[in-house]
Amino acid sequence: MAAKTTGYFPKCAKLYLQPLYPDKQMREGQFIKQNIERWKSYEKPTEDPDEVAKRFTYLVDDLAYAKTYYPFSNTVKFINSLASAIYLSIYRNKKEKSSKFRLFFARELPLSIRRHHRTFLFALLFFLAFMGIGIFSAWQDQDFVRGVLGDEYVDMTERNIARGDPFAVYKDSGQLYMFVRIAFNNIFVSLMLFASGLMVSVGTLYYLFRNAMMLGVFEQMFFHHGLGVQSILVVFIHGTLEISALVIAGAAGLVLGNSILFPKTYTRLQSFRRAAFDAMKIMLCLVPVFIVAAFFESYVTRHTGMPVWMSVLILSGSLWFILWYFVYYPIKVSRRVHEEAIA
Numbered sequence: 001m002a003a004k005t006t007g008y009f010p011k012c013a014k015l016y017l018q019p020l021y022p023d024k025q026m027r028e029g030q031f032i033k034q035n036i037e038r039w040k041s042y043e044k045p046t047e048d049p050d051e052v053a054k055r056f057t058y059l060v061d062d063l064a065y066a067k068t069y070y071p072f073s074n075t076v077k078f079i080n081s082l083a084s085a086i087y088l089s090i091y092r093n094k095k096e097k098s099s100k101f102r103l104f105f106a107r108e109l110p111l112s113i114r115r116h117h118r119t120f121l122f123a124l125l126f127f128l129a130f131m132g133i134g135i136f137s138a139w140q141d142q143d144f145v146r147g148v149l150g151d152e153y154v155d156m157t158e159r160n161i162a163r164g165d166p167f168a169v170y171k172d173s174g175q176l177y178m179f180v181r182i183a184f185n186n187i188f189v190s191l192m193l194f195a196s197g198l199m200v201s202v203g204t205l206y207y208l209f210r211n212a213m214m215l216g217v218f219e220q221m222f223f224h225h226g227l228g229v230q231s232i233l234v235v236f237i238h239g240t241l242e243i244s245a246l247v248i249a250g251a252a253g254l255v256l257g258n259s260i261l262f263p264k265t266y267t268r269l270q271s272f273r274r275a276a277f278d279a280m281k282i283m284l285c286l287v288p289v290f291i292v293a294a295f296f297e298s299y300v301t302r303h304t305g306m307p308v309w310m311s312v313l314i315l316s317g318s319l320w321f322i323l324w325y326f327v328y329y330p331i332k333v334s335r336r337v338h339e340e341a342i343a
Contacts, residue, residue: 055086059082063076107333114333122251128212193207260272
C-alpha cells in the first residue's frame with residue numbers, strides 16, 4: 001500500500017467508523033443473510049487502502065455484534081478469520097526490519113497452526129489410542145509382535161538382546177548414510193500421511209493407525225524383556241521429534257481431507273484451497289524437524305551408553321520445543337493478533 005498511514009490504517013478510516021446495526025438483536029440467520037454477500041466480496045483482495053480500511057472496520061463491527069449475540073457460533077469464527085486475514089495483509093504491508101522468512105515462522109505459520117489446533121488434538125488422541133491398543137495386544141499375545149513388526153526384525157532384536165546390545169540396530173550403518181536414508185524415509189512417510197488426506201481423511205487415519213500400532217508393539221517388545229525404560233531413554237532421543245512430526249503431518253492430512261468433507265460456509269473448492277495453503281505451510285515446517293530427528297538417530301542414538309541426564313536433557317528439550325512451537329506459541333500469536341485487531 002502506497003498511501004500514508006497513521007498506525008495501521010489510513011486516516012480516512014475514520015470516515016467508516018459508523019455503527020452497522022441498531023441496538024437490538026436479530027436472528028442469526030437474518031444476520032448472515034444480510035451480510036453474507038458483503039463478507040464473500042471481502043475474500044477478494046484489493047490494493048485500495050481506503051477499501052481495506054473500510055472492510056476491516058466493518059468486520060470488527062460485525063465481529064463485536066456476533067460475539068455479543070451468537071458467541072459460540074461458527075459465524076464468529078468465520079468473521080474472525082476474515083478480519084484476521086485483512087489485518088495480516090495490512091501487517092505485511094508495513095515497513096518491517098525483519099525478513100519474510102522470519103515473519104513466516106514467527107507469525108504466519110503459528111496462525112495457520114492455531115486455526116487447526118482441534119485437528120492436531122484429534123490426530124494426537126487417535127494416535128495415542130491405537131498406540132495403547134498395540135501395547136495391550138502385544139502384552140496379551142507375543143505372536144502379535146511378530147505379526148506387526150515381522151519375524152526378521154523381531155529375530156534380529158532378540159539376537160541383539162541376547163548379546164547384551166539391544167539397540168545395535170542403530171550402530172549397523174555409517175553415520176552419514178544413516179542420516180540421509182532416515183531423513184528421506186521420514187519425509188516420505190510424512191508426505192504419505194499428508195497426501196492420503198485427499199482420500200477424504202481415510203488414508204491419513206489408516207497411516208496414523210499403522211504407525212501408532214507399530215510404535216506401541218515396538219515399545220512393548222522391549223518392556224517384555226525388561227528394557228522398557230532403557231528403550232525410552234535411547235529410542236526417544238530421536239523419537240520425540242520424529243513421532244511428534246508424524247502426528248503433525250497426519251493432522252495436516254486431516255486438515256486437507258476435512259476441508260472436502262466439511263466445507264462449512266465455503267464451496268468445497270474454496271474450502272480445499274484455503275486448507276491446502278495452511279496444510280502445505282505446516283508440512284514445510286516439518287522438514288527441518290525431520291532433519292534434526294535424523295541427525296539425532298544417526299549421530300546420537302547410537303551412543304547407547306550415554307549418561308541418563310544427557311538423554312533426559314535431549315528428550316525434554318525436544319518435547320519442550322514441540323509443545324512450545326506447536327501449542328503455546330500459536331495461541332499467544334493468535335491472541336495478540338486478535339487484541340490488535342479489535343483495539
